Amino acid sequence: MNILGIETSCDDTAVAVVNSDGEILSNVLSSQTEFHAKYGGIVPEIASRKHLELISHVCFESLEKAQIKWSDIDLISVTKGPGLVGSLLVGVEYARGLSVVLKKPIKGINHMEGHLLSPLLTQKVPFPYMGLVISGGHTEFVLVEKSGKYLKVSSTVDDACGESLDKFGKQIGILYPAGPLIEKLAIEGNSKAYQFPLPKVKKDPLAMSFSGLKTSVMHVITSLSSEDLLKEKQNLCASYQYALFRHVLVTAKKVVLKYPVRALTISGGVSANMNLYKTLSDGLSVPVFKPAKKLSTDNAAMIAYAGFLRFKAEGPDSLNFEVFSNLPLASYNTV
Numbered sequence: 001m002n003i004l005g006i007e008t009s010c011d012d013t014a015v016a017v018v019n020s021d022g023e024i025l026s027n028v029l030s031s032q033t034e035f036h037a038k039y040g041g042i043v044p045e046i047a048s049r050k051h052l053e054l055i056s057h058v059c060f061e062s063l064e065k066a067q068i069k070w071s072d073i074d075l076i077s078v079t080k081g082p083g084l085v086g087s088l089l090v091g092v093e094y095a096r097g098l099s100v101v102l103k104k105p106i107k108g109i110n111h112m113e114g115h116l117l118s119p120l121l122t123q124k125v126p127f128p129y130m131g132l133v134i135s136g137g138h139t140e141f142v143l144v145e146k147s148g149k150y151l152k153v154s155s156t157v158d159d160a161c162g163e164s165l166d167k168f169g170k171q172i173g174i175l176y177p178a179g180p181l182i183e184k185l186a187i188e189g190n191s192k193a194y195q196f197p198l199p200k201v202k203k204d205p206l207a208m209s210f211s212g213l214k215t216s217v218m219h220v221i222t223s224l225s226s227e228d229l230l231k232e233k234q235n236l237c238a239s240y241q242y243a244l245f246r247h248v249l250v251t252a253k254k255v256v257l258k259y260p261v262r263a264l265t266i267s268g269g270v271s272a273n274m275n276l277y278k279t280l281s282d283g284l285s286v287p288v289f290k291p292a293k294k295l296s297t298d299n300a301a302m303i304a305y306a307g308f309l310r311f312k313a314e315g316p317d318s319l320n321f322e323v324f325s326n327l328p329l330a331s332y333n334t335v
């Protein structure tokens with residue numbers, strides 16, 4: 001069985017083909033980063049227009065790379081939320097069109113479920129595991145008892161970790177997405193040069209909060225002359241990144257203490273950061289699994305795979321499902 005996955009929840013247009021053995025036959029992605037960089041973040045209107053321009057090309061390329069014909073597709077799996085509604089609609093409408101024309105079933109998938117299952121595509125991760133999805137839009141820990149059984153146990157109450165990096169980057173003159181350059185500069189800096197308080201969320205000890213750290217670093221930035229800011233860039237990146245990841249680690253420790261698991265997985269854009277991986281691997285007593293970058297950032301292979309598992313358990317969706325900017329993760333009974 002071949003599953004065509006379509007992912008357009010944010011600013012990446014992605015189409016992949018995965019078979020029922022979990023083999024990735026193609027995983028094509030067209031990034032829109034260059035169109036959004038000058039605005040310092042993603043512009044929803046631009047994102048949906050670009051998806052419209054790109055979706056067909058990316059889909060044809062994905063089929064070509066997988067060396068399959070349209071008639072070889074058995075299931076269409078598409079992200080239905082959470083995400084930017086205008087962007088999601090492009091992917092879902094395209095998928096609906098394919099479903100009608102090819103007379104093949106369709107499955108609408110939660111983007112977070114894709115991220116949580118993506119490590120399974122290339123690694124043998126033992127269940128139960130704790131999935132950390134850490135990106136520009138999300139920072140949350142989800143207990144994955146098995147594929148299809150999820151419990152969200154912690155999330156940020158304000159900014160996402162990647163968003164926090166991007167906002168900090170903007171203040172010190174780093175273009176969106178700032179994470180990769182902050183990681184590079186941090187390697188040359190001293191993480192103890194500036195000390196930031198460890199965030200605490202009073203009502204929920206497992207929750208995370210990144211907005212206070214952002215305010216703290218803003219105070220430092222505005223207190224420096226432009227000359228000193230230039231000199232201090234590496235130290236600021238190292239110290240700020242350290243503060244963010246320490247907060248994630250301290251939360252991870254509490255989470256795995258309360259919910260004993262056999263592993264932690266990380267996915268989402270920020271998981272590309274090697275310092276985050278090292279911080280968690282060194283600081284936790286459970287092994288940490290991180291898929292390759294092409295599978296940990298937004299991609300359609302994870303949507304195809306999640307769609308296949310859910311289709312096996314629930315059967316197809318009706319054609320008229322909706323898209324959602326917010327979409328809680330729903331469990332299902334595995335067969």
Ligand code: AMP
Nearest residue numbers: 135136162177178179180268269270273
């Ligand atoms: P996503 O939301 O999954 O599309 O990922 C984009 C987010 O990941 C942005 O906030 C980026 O700044 C962040 N990001 C990407 N690469 C890195 C990295 N190497 N270190 C830290 N953050 C990163």
Ligand code: MG
Nearest residue numbers: 135268297298
């Ligand atoms: Mg994502």
